[in-house]
Amino acid sequence: MKRFAWTLLVAALTAVGTWALDWWIVPVVGALTGLALRTDRFASMIAGVGAALGWGGLLGFTLSRAAGALLATIGPVLRMAPDRIVWVTLAFAALLAASAAALVRALLTRPAPTAP
Amino acid sequence: MTERLGRRGQLPWGLRLAVAATGLVGGLVVGGRSIGGVPALGPLLDPVHGILASAATAELAPTESLALGGLTDSVVVRYDDRGVPHIFARRTLDAVRAVGFVQARDRLFQMEMTARAAAGTLTELVGARALPADRSARRRGMAAAAEARWAALSDTSELRRLLEAYSDGVNAWIAQMPATALPIEYRLLGARPRTFRPQDTFYMLSVMAQTLSYRDDELRREAVEALVGAAATAALFPVDAPIQEPIIPVPGRLTPRFLEVGFPAPVVPTAARVAAARRIGATRDWIGAPSLLSDEAVVGSNNWAVGPTRTEAGHALLAGDPHLQLTLPSIWYELHLVTDSLDVYGVTLPLSPFPSIGFNRDVAWTATNTGADVVDFYRETVDDSVAPTRYRVDGVDRAISSEVVAFLDRGGDTLAIDTLYRTHRGPLLRSPMGWVSMRWTALEPSNEFAGVWGALRATSTDGWYEAMRPFRVPAQNFLVADRAGHIAIRSVGRFPIRPGDGRGDRVFDGSRSASDWLGDVPFDRIPQVLDPAQGYLASANQQPIDPATDPTYLGWDWPTPWRAMRINEVLRADAAMTPEKMSATHTDPRSPLTAAILNQARASLGARPGAPAAAQDAMRVLQEGWDGRFTVESSGAVLYDALVTALTDLTWDEFLAPDDTTSRRMATPNSMMLVRLFGDPTAAWWDDRRTADRVETRDDILVAALERAWLRTGSAYGDSPANWRWGTVRQANIRHLLELPGFGRESIPMQSGPGTLSPNDGRGVHGASWRFVVELGDSLRAWGTYPGGQSGNPFSSRYDDRLADWRRGALAPLQTPRTPDALGAARSTLTLRPEAAR
Numbered sequence: 001m002k003r004f005a006w007t008l009l010v011a012a013l014t015a016v017g018t019w020a021l022d023w024w025i026v027p028v029v030g031a032l033t034g035l036a037l038r039t040d041r042f043a044s045m046i047a048g049v050g051a052a053l054g055w056g057g058l059l060g061f062t063l064s065r066a067a068g069a070l071l072a073t074i075g076p077v078l079r080m081a082p083d084r085i086v087w088v089t090l091a092f093a094a095l096l097a098a099s100a101a102a103l104v105r106a107l108l109t110r111p112a113p114t115a116p
Numbered sequence: 117m118t119e120r121l122g123r124r125g126q127l128p129w130g131l132r133l134a135v136a137a138t139g140l141v142g143g144l145v146v147g148g149r150s151i152g153g154v155p156a157l158g159p160l161l162d163p164v165h166g167i168l169a170s171a172a173t174a175e176l177a178p179t180e181s182l183a184l185g186g187l188t189d190s191v192v193v194r195y196d197d198r199g200v201p202h203i204f205a206r207r208t209l210d211a212v213r214a215v216g217f218v219q220a221r222d223r224l225f226q227m228e229m230t231a232r233a234a235a236g237t238l239t240e241l242v243g244a245r246a247l248p249a250d251r252s253a254r255r256r257g258m259a260a261a262a263e264a265r266w267a268a269l270s271d272t273s274e275l276r277r278l279l280e281a282y283s284d285g286v287n288a289w290i291a292q293m294p295a296t297a298l299p300i301e302y303r304l305l306g307a308r309p310r311t312f313r314p315q316d317t318f319y320m321l322s323v324m325a326q327t328l329s330y331r332d333d334e335l336r337r338e339a340v341e342a343l344v345g346a347a348a349t350a351a352l353f354p355v356d357a358p359i360q361e362p363i364i365p366v367p368g369r370l371t372p373r374f375l376e377v378g379f380p381a382p383v384v385p386t387a388a389r390v391a392a393a394r395r396i397g398a399t400r401d402w403i404g405a406p407s408l409l410s411d412e413a414v415v416g417s418n419n420w421a422v423g424p425t426r427t428e429a430g431h432a433l434l435a436g437d438p439h440l441q442l443t444l445p446s447i448w449y450e451l452h453l454v455t456d457s458l459d460v461y462g463v464t465l466p467l468s469p470f471p472s473i474g475f476n477r478d479v480a481w482t483a484t485n486t487g488a489d490v491v492d493f494y495r496e497t498v499d500d501s502v503a504p505t506r507y508r509v510d511g512v513d514r515a516i517s518s519e520v521v522a523f524l525d526r527g528g529d530t531l532a533i534d535t536l537y538r539t540h541r542g543p544l545l546r547s548p549m550g551w552v553s554m555r556w557t558a559l560e561p562s563n564e565f566a567g568v569w570g571a572l573r574a575t576s577t578d579g580w581y582e583a584m585r586p587f588r589v590p591a592q593n594f595l596v597a598d599r600a601g602h603i604a605i606r607s608v609g610r611f612p613i614r615p616g617d618g619r620g621d622r623v624f625d626g627s628r629s630a631s632d633w634l635g636d637v638p639f640d641r642i643p644q645v646l647d648p649a650q651g652y653l654a655s656a657n658q659q660p661i662d663p664a665t666d667p668t669y670l671g672w673d674w675p676t677p678w679r680a681m682r683i684n685e686v687l688r689a690d691a692a693m694t695p696e697k698m699s700a701t702h703t704d705p706r707s708p709l710t711a712a713i714l715n716q717a718r719a720s721l722g723a724r725p726g727a728p729a730a731a732q733d734a735m736r737v738l739q740e741g742w743d744g745r746f747t748v749e750s751s752g753a754v755l756y757d758a759l760v761t762a763l764t765d766l767t768w769d770e771f772l773a774p775d776d777t778t779s780r781r782m783a784t785p786n787s788m789m790l791v792r793l794f795g796d797p798t799a800a801w802w803d804d805r806r807t808a809d810r811v812e813t814r815d816d817i818l819v820a821a822l823e824r825a826w827l828r829t830g831s832a833y834g835d836s837p838a839n840w841r842w843g844t845v846r847q848a849n850i851r852h853l854l855e856l857p858g859f860g861r862e863s864i865p866m867q868s869g870p871g872t873l874s875p876n877d878g879r880g881v882h883g884a885s886w887r888f889v890v891e892l893g894d895s896l897r898a899w900g901t902y903p904g905g906q907s908g909n910p911f912s913s914r915y916d917d918r919l920a921d922w923r924r925g926a927l928a929p930l931q932t933p934r935t936p937d938a939l940g941a942a943r944s945t946l947t948l949r950p951e952a953a954r
Contacts, residue, residue, distance in 0.1 A: 023147065023162040027140060044136070058163035062172050089161045089168075096147065099139030106133040 003046055006037065010050025014097065015057050026051050030097030034104030043105050048098030055093040059086060150304070159303040166303060169296040171911035176944035182292065184948040186213055186284050192936045193218055193946040198928055199906035199914040201946075202452040204936050209281045211455045214948050215469040216285025216312075219449055223466040223908040224309055225299040226445050227286070229853055230467050231312070234319035234326075235259045239523050241307055242854065244531055250523055251534060256330070257543045258322035261559045266315035268561055275566050279314035282469040286312040299908060301854055307526060317565065320467035321589075325558035327440070328485045328590035333673065334493060334622050338549070340783045342392040344770050345383035352379075352785040353673045355619060355663075358792045361677035361684065362662045363593055363605060363655040365648045370688065372681060373662065377792050381800035382770045390773050393782060395548050416675065416875045416882075417484035419593070420654040420683050420701070423647060424601040428692040431893035432597040435698045436473055436482025437873065440885040442850040444860055444916065446904030448886050452932065460572045461898070461932055463886050470568045473886060475898060478575040478599045480890035483592035484655045486607045489671040490557040490591065492614070492633070494541055494626030498551045507539055507551075510629050516544060541632070553626055555633065557610045562588035577604040577646065584608050585639065593655040599892045605653045606644035607660045611637040611670055621672040637668060652687040656680040656873075676788045678871035681708045698889045699899060703925030705745040707871030709787055713760060714738055716794045720818030727819045734759065734826035737837050746869030748843035753869055754833060757845060758825035760870055764790065766817045766824070769804055787871065842869070848923075849880040850903055852910070859910045864923055887927060899927035 010033050017025030030047040037043035063071070071082035080088070127135070145151070147158030160167050176195055184191070191205040191214040201218045205211035220227065232238045236254035238246035253259070269276040290309050302308060341349045360373040383389070418437040424430045440447050448463035451471070462474015473482045498504035499513070506513040516537050523532045537544035541555040563586040570583030577596045581604070584594065591609020596602075612633040614620050624631040643660035645653070656679035660670060685708070686701050687693065721727055721735050734755060742752020767790060771781035793799060797814040804812050804820075812820070833840045843865030852859035866883070868874035874884055888900030903922040907914035921928060933939040 018162060019164050022165065023158040024144075027144065055163050059168065062163050062168050085168075089163065092143070092147070092157055092161050095139055096143040099136050099143060102132065102136035103140050106129060106136055109129070111129050 003040070003042060006033070006046050007050045007053065010047055010097070011053035011057065014051045014054030014093070018055065018058060026055075026093050027096040027100035029054075030100030031104045033097070034101035035108070037101075038105045038108040044098040044102035047101035048094035051093040051097030052090040056090055059089060156304060156306075159306065162303075165295060165298070167300060167911070170300040170303070170909060173294070173296045174907065174909045174912035174915075176914075176946075178943075179945050179947075181947040181949060183951045184213060184217055184285065184288050185951040186281065186288075187948060187950040189950065191948040193948065194933075194936050194939050194942045195944040195946070196931050196939055197941055197943055198450075199917070199943065200450045200452060200931070201906075202454065202931070202933060202936070202939055204454045206456050208453075208455045208458055209277060211453050211458070212278050212469045213281040213285040213288075215451065215453070215464070216282040216287075217289045217948065218451075218946070219464070219466050219469075220286040220289035220312075221293070221297075222906055222914075223445055223449060224286075224290070225301040226853060226908050227312070227316075227466045228309060230323055230465075231316040231319045234262060234322040236521075236523075239525055239531055240528075241526065242305060243526055247523055247531060251532075253326075254521055254534065254536060255543055255545055256326070256554070256556070257536070257538070257559050258326065259319065262315055262318035262322050264561065265318045265321070265563070268563070275563075275569060276314070278469065278569065279317050279565070283312045283314045283316060300910065301856075304854075304856070305526070317468050320465055321564060322558065324465065325590045328592075329488070329490050329558055330556065331487075331489070331491055332493065332554075334620070335547075335549075335552075336783060337621060338623060339393040340771070342389050343382075343385055343773070343782055345380070347380040348382045348770075351377065352789050353621075353783070355621065355669065355672045357659045357674040357677060357788060359677050359788050360662045360664075361658055361680045362643075362665070363607070363653075363658060363660045363680070364643050364645045364662070364665065365650050365653070366662055366665060367649055372677060373664070374792075379793060379796050379799045379801055385770075385773070393773065416657060416679055416873075418654070418656045418679055418683060418702075418873050419482045419484050419595040420687060420698075421595050421597045421603040421605075421652065422687060422693045422698070423603045423651045426651040426687070426691045426693055427891075428694045429891065429893060431891050432599070432601050432603055433693055433695060433698050433889065433891050434475075434480045434482060434595065434597040434603070435701065435887075435889045436595075437702055437887050438473065438483060438885050439874075439883055442848060442881055442883045442885070442903055444850050444852050444904050444910075445908035446885070446902050448902050450900070450902070450906060454934065458573060459932075459934065461930060463902070468565075470565060470572060472568065473888075475890045475892075475896070476572065476574070477896055478892070479577065479580050479596060480598075480892055480898075481571070481580060481594055481596045482888070483594050484657050486591040486593050486609060486660065487657050487671055487675065488591045488607070488609065488611055489620040489669075490589065490610065490612060492555050492612070492620050492624060493552045494539075494555070494624045494631060495549070496539060496544060496551045496553050496626040498544075501551075503535070504537065504544070504551060507544070507553075508627055509540075510627070514540065539626075541626070552623065555612075557591075557612065558589045562586065562610065564588065576600065577602045581606055581608070581644075593657075593660065595653060595655060597890070597892055601892075602647055603653055604644070604646040605655060607642050607670070609642075611642060611668075613637060614669070618669040619672070620669065637670075641666075641668065643670075650688075651691075652684075652693075654680055654683040654687060656683060673786075676709070676786050676871065678707050678709045678787070679873050679875070682706060682871075682873065695889045695891050695897065695899060699887075699927045700925070702873060702884065702887045702927075703867050704873050705747050705867050705869065707746075707869060709791070709871035710744045710756065710869075712791045712794070713756070713763070714744075716791075716814075717759065717818050717822055720815035721822065723815045724819045728823045730826040731819045731822035734822040737826075741837060746842060746846070746872055747867055748841070748865045750842040751837045751840035753842040754840040754845050755825055755829050755837070757842075757870065758829045759821055760787070762821040762824040762828070763817065766804055766821055767793070767801060769806060770801065846876050846878065847880050848876070848883055848903070850919075851881065861916055861919060864919070866923065867925065884922070887922070887925075888930070889927060896932055898930040898932065900930050901927050 013029045033047040194202045236250040358375045358377045417439045421434040452461040460476045462471025497508040499506045519536045522530045525531050539553040541553045544553045567584040567587035571580050574580035577598045580596050588610035594608045595605045613635045657675040658677045658680045659674040746753045802814045848864040848866050849862040868876040886902045891897040901918045901921045905914040905917045
């Protein structure tokens with residue numbers, strides 16, 4: 001339950017941050033997630049899924065008027081099947097957030113050197 | 117296994133760190149940088165500000181009401197079903213302000229690119245890749261010329277107020293556009309629009325002047341002279357076109373006039389000559405401008421008009437067909453302005469509020485490029501070959517002015533430094549052949565927009581030309597028709613008079629003031645005609661006037677006459693012309709060049725009974741399997757094109773440097789010279805120097821070209837002619853301004869061919885930029901289209917909605933409502949209200 005709540009929080013932060021600032025907020029939110037959940041082995045997953053959810057929500061809002069038509073227009077421009085655009089967008093957000101969270105968590109949880 | 121996964125099944129710490137760092141760095145790199153032509157993914161995929169947001173805001177809202185500062189009254193903008201804004205305002209200043217607003221809304225990025233191209237500051241927007249273009253622009257002094265034109269306008273001039281209103285309109289849009297409306301190009305570049313200035317309109321003029329009038333072929337001519345000799349160069353790149361089909365008709369003459377021509381043999385290319393040619397040839401590359409000497413002209417504009425006596429309805433008809441670089445967004449923006457004192461429809465170049473080509477209720481006009489020689493170069497004697505400060509004229513030293521300029525990148529860091537030099541003639545350029553100064557009409561005072569602005573309100577052909585007196589660059593063959601039934605054409609522009617024999621096809625001696633221009637051809641002496649007896653007029657960039665009528669020097673090495681001959685042939689054959697026939701002529705698939713080539717090929721093959729089977733097969737297919745039309749489905753056109761290529765390669769081998777392995781000729785005489793060479797079957801030019809053991813004649817080369825064409829076509833497209841298709845060989849490639857993948861429209865099959873009204877050199881990056889027909893009857897009727905659409909947003913349905921029509925050669929009816937309510941189905945209505953109004 002706690003992890004689910006964190007995922008929703010990450011999604012909300014990602015969506016609001018992207019709306020107010022820019023795409024680079026995604027790894028920043030991911031890094032903060034890694035910092036906050038440094039003891040949770042699922043921190044990077046929470047960050048990745050949350051970021052994808054956040055961008056998914058924004059996409060849904062952006063595309064709410066005419067999703068099919070818009071994606072069909074964009075598809076040929078990007079030389080990509082329309083549905084794949086959505087998946088690539090979500091995967092990109094997930095990659096940025098999850099890797100940032102994992103990196104921060106790894107840096108903070110370096111194991112102590114073992115005695116020879 | 118447990119050890120490899122670490123505690124609780126996790127990867128070892130070091131591996132986790134490495135994977136996470138790699139993922140993050142990789143994501144940030146592909147997110148923030150363009151790699152291998154793929155745009156940066158971050159700004160592209162951002163769901164709020166990225167590509168999807170651009171798509172979501174791409175279409176016009178059905179109704180909108182926005183405030184626009186500076187308006188004195190509300191302006192209604194109604195977009196018709198083709199996305200054309202019809203702008204209704206009481207005052208013209210308000211209308212022009214609205215033009216700036218709506219043009220910026222549709223074409224903001226293109227407008228900034230244009231202004232920066234002339235200013236030489238593209239690097240500040242797109243980065244270091246634009247440095248060569250910026251260097252050229254600054255060395256040519258285009259920005260200074262634009263600023264001088266603006267400074268020359270008095271504070272109270274109407275034109276100044278109009279341009280200020282226009283740029284205010286542009287800036288008003290920038291100030292109030294929502295974040296999601298920022299053009300995607302800015303997002304991808306990580307840039308913001310700059311503030312526009314009234315003089316930016318003159319920068320646009322500089323860009324067009326460069327496209328249409330800048331030519332430095334006399335520099336290349338010296339290289340050609342070094343390679344093949346002065347006499348041969350003069351014969352193959354002559355002042356007068358050897359086939360005369362002039363713009364100004366010669367009364368009673370219905371066929372072209374063939375001038376006497378000789379073909380002096382090329383000189384032997386000694387090592388010294390080759391070295392000199394290379395050295396001089398490098399000069400042209402250094403200055404860097406498109407050359408007509410290197411290729412058949414491909415920017416081939418056409419226009420024609422028919423008087424009431426030769427039209428079915430008894431009204432004057434006018435057709436325009438300017439050819440320019442094909443880009444997306446398109447080079448033109450279509451609009452209709454209606455005010456208390458103006459009702460004009462046409463196409464504007466973004467950054468200008470005035471239609472360059474179009475019509476009002478009484479007059480229609482269009483242009484082809486005159487292609488006159490308005491640039492000269494002077495070899496200067498300077499005091500220092502590295503950093504000159506003085507140059508010598510008539511034995512007296514004069515000071516060289518200099519200015520150090522910096523080229524900045526997007527972050528404001530200096531990319532490069534350059535020193536710009538000037539003499540009294542113009543920019544002084546350092547080249548491998550020494551220091552040369554340049555004089556170009558586009559760099560000197562003139563007031564084109566005063567002419568254009570006046571002409572928009574003309575009510576007759578006479579009034580139109582009178583208004584256009586101030587128009588000097590780029591010189592254009594303006595064809596005009598009016599509602600009273602008059603048709604006329606005049607080569608409007610400034611044409612310098614040179615000393616001596618008056619020719620400008622060489623580099624002048626800069627050490628003598630006697631080399632300088634003496635003045636301009638007087639206004640009443642430039643080529644012009646009103647209501648010719650033949651009842652029709654046509655121009656297609658050919659030499660404007662037969663030298664037997666007026667030998668005044670206007671230029672040299674003129675484009676071929678094939679397009680003009682074909683248009684005249686069509687108009688001569690039909691005394692009941694209609695708008696539909698005028699429209700069909702735009703994409704006419706025939707060329708007089710075809711018959712000239714094929715007739716000679718047939719005769720030459722007949723003179724060689726033992727010709728190879730491949731040559732005979734080729735001739736058979738061309739003769740029996742092709743109707744001479746360059747249609748998309750044609751197979752014969754593929755073979756014919758290969759024949760012309762082979763014939764050109766085999767004939768003009770003398771323009772290859774002897775040890776050159778690139779197979780790139782230093783120059784290529786145009787097809788008009790090739791056809792005239794047919795009349796001299798043993799001319800030295802027919803000999804292929806690469807076959808040392810024999811001396812070829814015309815017939816040998818024609819047969820060899822047929823054979824080569826057959827073999828190469830078979831090799832490229834298969835042995836069976838049934839598999840050849842012209843539409844796969846000649847295609848239009850319309851690229852985005854930044855050449856972003858997917859934002860262009862490429863490989864569009866075209867009905868165009870060598871010497872047709874739509875020439876295409878194979879690259880497909882030039883073509884018909886605006887086709888239109890106007891009938892000036894009791895009620896105005898017009899049709900038109902251009903390759904692209906009104907919007908610069910790649911996700912708008914108005915980005916390329918006209919391409920299909922354009923490709924088919926179809927024109928759409930143009931709507932010309934007098935009031936907002938008179939427009940039929942409007943796609944969108946935008947009300948612009950004064951800022952204080954609520």
